[in-house]
Amino acid sequence: MKKWTFSILTLALVLVLAACGNNSTNNSAAGNNTSAGENTSTNKTEPATDTAEPVKLVVGATVPHADILKFIAPALKEEGVELEVREFSDYVQPNVQVYEQQLDANYFQHQPYLDDQNAQNGFDLVPVIGVHVEPFGAYSKTLTSIDELKDGARVAIPNDATNGGRALLLLEKQGLIKLDEAAGITATKKDITENPKNLTFIEVEAAILPRQLEEVDLALINTNYALEAGLNPTTDALFIEDKDSPYTNLLVSRPDNKDSEAIQKLAKALTSEEVRTFINDTYKGALVPVF
Numbered sequence: 001m002k003k004w005t006f007s008i009l010t011l012a013l014v015l016v017l018a019a020c021g022n023n024s025t026n027n028s029a030a031g032n033n034t035s036a037g038e039n040t041s042t043n044k045t046e047p048a049t050d051t052a053e054p055v056k057l058v059v060g061a062t063v064p065h066a067d068i069l070k071f072i073a074p075a076l077k078e079e080g081v082e083l084e085v086r087e088f089s090d091y092v093q094p095n096v097q098v099y100e101q102q103l104d105a106n107y108f109q110h111q112p113y114l115d116d117q118n119a120q121n122g123f124d125l126v127p128v129i130g131v132h133v134e135p136f137g138a139y140s141k142t143l144t145s146i147d148e149l150k151d152g153a154r155v156a157i158p159n160d161a162t163n164g165g166r167a168l169l170l171l172e173k174q175g176l177i178k179l180d181e182a183a184g185i186t187a188t189k190k191d192i193t194e195n196p197k198n199l200t201f202i203e204v205e206a207a208i209l210p211r212q213l214e215e216v217d218l219a220l221i222n223t224n225y226a227l228e229a230g231l232n233p234t235t236d237a238l239f240i241e242d243k244d245s246p247y248t249n250l251l252v253s254r255p256d257n258k259d260s261e262a263i264q265k266l267a268k269a270l271t272s273e274e275v276r277t278f279i280n281d282t283y284k285g286a287l288v289p290v291f
Helices: 002-044 063-080 093-099 111-121 161-173 205-214 223-228 262-268 273-283
Strands: 055-061 081-087 105-110 125-132 137-139 154-158 192-194 200-204 217-223 248-253
Touching: 002 081, 002 137, 002 223, 055 063, 055 262, 055 273, 063 105, 063 262, 063 273, 081 223, 093 111, 093 248, 105 111, 105 262, 111 161, 111 200, 111 248, 125 262, 137 223, 200 205, 205 217, 205 223, 217 223, 223 273, 248 262
Parallel strands: 055 081, 055 105, 154 200, 154 217
Antiparallel strands: 105 248, 125 248, 137 217
């Protein structure tokens, strides 16, 4: 009898201890859950971090346009626009690559050239804003005055329609030739009606003209290529366009992105007072702001 009583008491004690253990475990688990909940709540109240990425614009340019773009890049970055400048040495690829959406915009050309390229290639590129004029000039390695130009002299001009016409119009303004009045800004050698000095015209790709100075008596060179060759249009040119030149250099893009916020920020930066001062101080008349 005593053995049975002892066994029953032992079993009861085991059951009581097991119950206590379960309650302790459940309370501990409940406490852990509450703690985890509190931590989660704390994380949810942390302020959100703004991780918006800047908008990237890739713009093609020749010199000096590329230098102007690089000048405004820091200010644009503060406006949320990351500017990548790709430099070109020719006038063809910047338009091709904007049209093919490899570039967002370009900055190197005037309206007559843009119109001609659109017509010839089926592009639909559009001007965004005009920035500056680069007065077109005539240069020589052998002449110190245009009065020294001899009969039969060799004269190099750009071989594209608009810049070739621009060169001929400048020569006409100097009284060296006369053009058909109907020729306009796309005049060619065929439009020369009077050539009293019997000048021989050599048509050359615009980018190569500075290297032709050793081969010809006179070369008419776009300012960007003159600057690249170390020529200063205001001091080295025998004659130069005046400030009334209609050949304003443009920021150019496509119809689908012309009015985008990033392109408009770029246009605003290019026509800021800071850029006006930069152009005037850096180029001293070789470039003339139009805004």
